[in-house]
Amino acid sequence: KNQVEQSPQSLIILEGKNCTLQCNYTVSPFSNLRWYKQDTGRGPVSLTIMTFSENTKSNGRYTATLDADTKQSSLHITASQLSDSASYICVVSASTGNQFYFGTGTSLTVIP
């Protein structure tokens, strides 16, 4: 069964600290993996898209990694800011079919 699991479910960190969010998936055959940021009361917004051949991709203070062999991805946030408080969602798509598979998200709270 195609599934996407994220950990931790929630995380509280101090402003300025780094953190890493995890995404494990069983989606097969793998096509690509996306990380989205969803602010409270808003729709998800894309942070990164990674394909099979990409190991690392950065978007400002966000760095995503992908290990297609172990089917794991991580999102590292550097020097966190209060505006990073949001839910971060991992989305995986297969190369067959028309579905995207969503994780339940990690709720990040950055406190001053």
Added chain:
Amino acid sequence: NAGVTQTPKFRILKIGQSMTLQCAQDMNHNYMYWYRQDPGMGLKLIYYSVGAGITDKGEVPNGYNVSRSTTEDFPLRLELAAPSQTSVYFCASSYHRGSGNTIYFGEGSWLTVV
């Protein structure tokens, strides 16, 4: 750019009522999707469309209907609303579902069925 626009933002329905959630995109995307997001759960696909005139069921289609008469619009119809349909609904679109194509989401529609 307006992107993906959803209306209404909030709605309260009585059990058994019907309503339509509107969704429009101005990016000339082929693919459009409707998702629902329940508290603490991942987004679940209700229906999707790969182009005008073509729709298909997603993971949780029961109680909903869609149509795609134009590339731009993809309304979601709720018939005989039930409390289980209380959720946040997101419309989304993409040019293609393949690698490198970003999915753009609307701002969401909060629906409560009482």
